[in-house]
Amino acid sequence: MTQQMKAAVINHYGQSIPKITSVPIPQVGAGDILVKIIAASVNPIDLKTQAGQLKMLLHYQMPLILGSDFAGIVVKVGKGVRHFQVGDQVYGRVPKDRIGTFAEYVAVDETAVAMKPANLTFAQAAAVPLVGLTSYQALVDIMRIRPGDKVLIQAGSGGIGTVAIQLAKLKGAFVTTTTSAKNSDWVRQLGADQIIDYHQENFAEVLRDYDAVFDTLGGQALADAFRIVKPGGQVVSLSGMPDERFARAYGLPRWKQWLFRLAARKFHRLENQTGARYHFLFMTPSGRELTELTSLIEQGKLHPVIDRQFSLTDIQAAFEYSRSHRAKGKIVIEVDTSKN
Ligand SMILES: NC(=O)c1ccc[n+]([C@@H]2O[C@H](COP(=O)([O-])OP(=O)(O)OC[C@H]3O[C@@H](n4cnc5c(N)ncnc54)[C@H](OP(=O)(O)O)[C@@H]3O)[C@@H](O)[C@H]2O)c1
Numbered sequence: 001m002t003q004q005m006k007a008a009v010i011n012h013y014g015q016s017i018p019k020i021t022s023v024p025i026p027q028v029g030a031g032d033i034l035v036k037i038i039a040a041s042v043n044p045i046d047l048k049t050q051a052g053q054l055k056m057l058l059h060y061q062m063p064l065i066l067g068s069d070f071a072g073i074v075v076k077v078g079k080g081v082r083h084f085q086v087g088d089q090v091y092g093r094v095p096k097d098r099i100g101t102f103a104e105y106v107a108v109d110e111t112a113v114a115m116k117p118a119n120l121t122f123a124q125a126a127a128v129p130l131v132g133l134t135s136y137q138a139l140v141d142i143m144r145i146r147p148g149d150k151v152l153i154q155a156g157s158g159g160i161g162t163v164a165i166q167l168a169k170l171k172g173a174f175v176t177t178t179t180s181a182k183n184s185d186w187v188r189q190l191g192a193d194q195i196i197d198y199h200q201e202n203f204a205e206v207l208r209d210y211d212a213v214f215d216t217l218g219g220q221a222l223a224d225a226f227r228i229v230k231p232g233g234q235v236v237s238l239s240g241m242p243d244e245r246f247a248r249a250y251g252l253p254r255w256k257q258w259l260f261r262l263a264a265r266k267f268h269r270l271e272n273q274t275g276a277r278y279h280f281l282f283m284t285p286s287g288r289e290l291t292e293l294t295s296l297i298e299q300g301k302l303h304p305v306i307d308r309q310f311s312l313t314d315i316q317a318a319f320e321y322s323r324s325h326r327a328k329g330k331i332v333i334e335v336d337t338s339k340n
Contacts, residue, residue, distance in 0.1 A: 007065045007103035008315045013052025017316050018066055018102065026100070026107035033084050033110050034076035038122035038339045040101040040312075041069040042322045042331040043130045043159060049099070050319075056256065057242070057282065058096055065100030067333075068093050070108075071116055071125035081110050083287075089116040093129035093285045102315055104335060114290035117297040120304070122339060127304040127330035128163070132293045134283040135164040138214050138236045139171065142279050147172030149211040152203060152228065156192055157183040160216050160238065162305040162329045165190045168214075170301055176210075178203055183328060190305070204228055215240060223270065231275030235267075238281055243267060246280045305329030311337060 003025045008018035028034045046066050048054050071091035074084050084090060092113040100106055116125045139145050151168050155161045156177030168175045169191035176194040179187050184195050196203050204224035211233050213225035218239030225235045242250075243264035247257040267278040296302040307328045310318040312335050322331055 005104035006312065007100065008067065008312065009063045009065050010050055011063045013050070013055070013062075015050065018050065018319070020313055020315070021063075023063075023065065023103070025105045028076050028078040028107050030079040031081060031109055031111075032078040032107045033074050033081055033090070033113060034078075034105055034107050035070060035072040035090060035113075036075045036105055037070045037072040037101060037103060037335045039071050039126035040067050040333040040335060041126045041130075041159075042318050042333060043068055044322060045130070046102075047319060047322055057250070057252075060099075065103050067101030067103065067106075068096075068099055069126050069129045070094065070101035070106055071122040072106075072335075075105070077110075078107075083110055084113065089122075090114065091116045091122075091125040091129055092287060092290060093133055093283075095285050102312060102333060102335075111287050112285040114287045114294050117294045119298055119300075123309060123332045123334060124304045124306065127159075127306050127332055128293060128297070129285075129290055130283065131159045131163045131330065132302075133286060133289055134238065134281065135160060135167050135214075136289055136293060137283055138238075138281055139164060139167050139173075139212075142236050142281065143212045143214075143234050145171040145173050145212065149173045150209065151175055152207060152210050152213045152225070153177045153192075154214065154216045154221060155179065156187045156190070156195070157328050158216060159327065159330045160214075161187075162190060163302070164214055165192050166302050167296075170296065173211075176203075176207060186328075212236065223266070226270040226274045226276055229274065229276040233276045234279065235276055236279045236281050238283075240264075240278075240280055241267065242280045242282070243278065246282065250282065306332055308332070309334055 004022045009021045074088040151173045153164045157179040177192045178198040181197045204227045207228040215237040222240040241264040244261035247260040309332045
């Protein structure tokens with residue numbers, strides 16, 4: 001008989017409450033490792049996936065186990081696995097076509113995995129991969145931030161913002177961020193040089209000549225980013241409209257490339273008017289880049305920020321908190337409470 005595990009499953013898009021169900025432990029394919037998950041963390045993409053909002057980019061078979069981030073212990077390795085062995089303490093963001101970390105086990109391609117930072121608990125480690133990799137890909141791979149660059153990071157108190165501020169400071173940038181007054185003190189301690197209380201001030205009225213904007217908000221905030229960025233500067237958005245360049249690089253069919261060209265034409269107009277460049281970023285899992293983050297964490301240069309922890313059986317409460325958009329850093333799911 002196949003061995004079973006507990007997992008948070010949806011049976012159709014739009015199912016608001018993932019159900020804790022018994023399902024088979026995943027099979028380990030060539031190049032995969034099987035990880036016993038100790039902790040996972042919630043990201044807004046989990047809620048968007050549940051709601052079916054990403055169907056243009058990602059399509060899943062139902063029933064679907066939700067969850068992208070994990071930290072845990074390797075219990076089995078597949079054929080050809082080269083970098084990990086049973087007993088290793090690891091963490092990662094699973095590839096997008098095979099999600100499912102709100103569960104007791106996950107089978108994951110070894111290329112998406114890194115060794116867990118030795119100085120973090122599993123709960124702390126689970127808070128890092130998705131937001132860490134996304135921030136790294138925006139600030140290092142795309143923006144190539146250099147000392148003295150002026151960068152605006154939107155929503156500095158969120159899962160992304162709390163890591164992005166620290167990374168941008170490590171690269172020597174002058175960092176401005178937006179948040180509410182109640183978060184100002186602790187966000188400043190992460191390294192922000194200037195904080196704008198977005199309830200009181202519109203960043204676009206007070207900032208000028210920025211080298212880069214890291215947009216996590218989309219909508220009007222994204223359009224306004226072009227008002228503060230220099231010619232030759234960059235606007236990297238996580239929440240804006242994917243454009244044709246992204247659609248082509250992501251390998252979408254031509255009709256979707258065409259649709260995204262139409263949908264994002266406003267941003268290409270803004271590019272032409274301002275001389276700034278627009279990038280839609282859809283982060284990519286990477287064990288190699290995560291290893292870079294492990295090193296920064298072990299040197300004490302980068303710290304995860306955790307707001308609340310929930311058990312797997314309380315996943316609904318964790319989702320509701322994430323849906324509030326008020327999280328201060330990350331929301332962690334403890335899957336095996338005996339090891340955290
Ligand atoms: N494309 C990708 O690959 C990718 C990757 C990661 C994330 N994302 C997206 O990026 C977005 C941010 O993710 P996250 O994990 O950082 O979200 P999050 O942790 O849920 O963000 C919550 C934080 O946002 C702040 N906030 C809300 N509205 C704000 C506003 N108008 N101005 C400034 N701060 C505001 C809140 O602070 P207050 O309480 O002060 O309002 C709160 O601390 C999500 O939409 C997510 O889906 C995309």
